[in-house]
Amino acid sequence: MIPRNMRAGGYELPGVESREVPLIGYRPLSPDSGTPSSLSGRRGASDDLETSQSTVAEEEDDGVIYTVVVKQHGVPHGPTCVKAGTEEKLVLHLLHSFSLGDSSYITIFLSTYRSFTSTERVLGILTDRLENPPGDSEQSHIRQAFNKAVCTVFRTWLSEYPEDFHSLGNPTCLLRLAPLLPQDSSSAADLRAQLLRIAEELSEKALLLDSRRDRSSFDSPPPNPSLFEPTSILGFPSSLIAEQLTKIETELFVRLVPYHCLGSLWSQRDKKGREGVCWSVRATVRQFNKLANAVLASCLWPTTLRSQQRARLLEKWIGVAEECRARKNFSSLYAVVSALKSNPIHRLRRTWHDTDREALRRYEELAEIFSDKDNYSQTRELLKEEGTSKFANLDNRLNNRHVTRVRAAEVLLHPDLLQQTSIKSPT
Incomplete structure (x- = not known):
């Protein structure tokens, strides 16, 4: 299923006249490889395709199976995409997908993860990782790239599927997560404020439910x-x-x-x-x-x-x-x-x-x-x-x-x- 804000218009699909098509999957080409303008093809387009020949291989690393596109000309390795993995590794790959060239992973994961895990579990794994971030200091290149990935993941999640956070029964996981978000950007501050507002709403909702239970004995009987x-x-x-x-x-x-x-x-x-x-x-x-x-x-x-x-x-x-x-x-x-x-x-x-x-x-x-x-x-x-x-x-x-x-x-x-x-x- 295509996420609600995803559009096919952002991708060049060869041979498709209309851009309003469902995007099931795609394999990005490297900048040095041309994209054919039509299926009939011209000589120049054919030459570009010949130089972009590649093979697909699978690599297993620490509980994750990657699909790797190996270029035969030019770039030695293309984008690395996750094919399968354990629950924890799939969640943590959200923070590494961009650096590996797997730019569509966040969107795909957020639209399908509910079939094998829960929102609480995903938030718990990400929070554990945020408690032990990589890099020696806040100014290190590794830490800055990590912080950028964290902001991207939660900004996309809150924008695309806010109901995941509003449906949490307990605000504890949000209260634990919010202070761990990066401190070096305004976008992270906005995310932190957003999570704290949702946590406050969840707390108020829990209090209202308790008061309703107290008044349940005074409810009117069902209609005859x-x-x-x-x-x-x-x-x-x-x-x-x-x-x-x-x-x-x-x-x-x-x-x-x-x-x-x-x-x-x-x-x-x-x-x-x-x-x-x-x-x-x-x-x-x-x-x-x-x-x-x-x-x-x-x-x-x-x-x-x-x-x-x-x-x-x-x-x-x-x-x-x-x-x-x-x-x-x-x-x-x-x-x-x-x-x-x-x-x-x-x-x-x-x-x-x-x-x-x-x-x-x-x-x-x-x-x-x-x-x-x-x-x-x-x-x-x-x-x-x-x-x-x-x-x-x-x-x-x-x-x-x-x-x-x-x-x-x-x-x-x-x-x-x-x-x-x-x-x-x-x-």
């Missing part, structure tokens, strides 16, 4: 499900409902962290000790399920509704889905359509028979958007065609799509509602 009135939704305009849903989705997608969509992280969400991983994606999943369950509850409860009354509820939700489509809110649209396609509602034959024909036609058109034919190709094409901002559902982008699927066994209604539904099935 017997007071639920599903037909009340008919009193609200479909456009207003869609507008409110879009506002909720806007807040969720603004807070969405791109690297939370990595398969290596999402696959660990149910493992012990990883319950808080991918919290921003979990929030979108919860909203999807809440909306889908709201559609199910309003259409299936109470069981005393006649088929004509239940048909009016279906028409209302179809209208809401249309308004979501008009606002390009595909996440809420998919939740409503999935609920209407679920088995409990799909089996209401008399209700569907009493539903307006025009509403049914519009519903079928909306459902076709999320057809699984050709691996959801129509959904992807539609999202590409929409030129302006939109809220796409994450369902098709996660490895285990069953989390957000609406199935009969996953209807999260109140137990009392399930009991009453089992006594008398809806018409």
